[in-house]
Amino acid sequence: MKFEDMINTIIIGDSYKLIKDIPDNSIDCIYTDIPYLSTFSGGGSLKNKLGNYIKEEVEEFSNGIDYKILKDFIRVMKKINCFIWCSKSQILDIMNFFAKYEPDINILTWTKTNPIPFGSSIWLSDIEYCLHFYKGASYNIGWKYKKKNFTSPINNKDKEKYLHPTIKPIQCVKNHLLNMTKEKDVILDPFSGSGTTCVAAKELNRKFIGIEINPEYYKISLDRLNGILANGQISFDTDIKI
């Protein structure tokens, strides 16, 4: 596929293959939320029953990623500017990969004010992690977009609207993009799900490329770009602020 045809759209397919069509040094920022590596276990305790319930919800993307795609991330970026939402168990491998390029590294977080309590777990699962790797000068933008933590309740309304179990809060994504990209920059999300990154980029006048392998999420994300909810109704979002 030609690079020009990828701009400002979401492509259905396998990002491991499609990323090969993206030229070297052509992307200003990768912003992605990779399939998580789940650490759920089976069994009969309340904790494990809850664990299995959640596992079923996210089964198809709880097997992690093949880290070889990270080499392509480095290849396609003009300079390192890469956000990766991931599970706790993936942090070490991803950090190890990027460390050799000596970027600035930060762990950004989304803190949920109403996490689901898991029986006898030691800690609540109230934090999600987004790694940011960066090499270069920062943009001079207002302090409110520079916060490393975003706090909000679990976004159940978004899940209902776009039928994706791991949808990220769009305001959080926008804050990150406002801080680390400028208008007309090209943002790539190779695991685009319900299209949160692409919608955020579009609303902020950035260019975007999304890749999603699941036909259902692909359709939902294309509709979402056009302001249509998963149930076919038009979206009248008024709670999204820049």
Ligand SMILES: C[S@@+](CC[C@H](N)C(=O)[O-])C[C@H]1O[C@@H](n2cnc3c(N)ncnc32)[C@H](O)[C@@H]1O
């Ligand atoms: C964690 S979800 C992304 C959710 C997204 N951030 C959102 O807000 O909706 C990861 C997505 O990657 C997709 N995926 C998994 N393997 C893929 C592959 N090889 N190529 C493209 N997409 C893939 C899954 O179908 C899933 O929708």
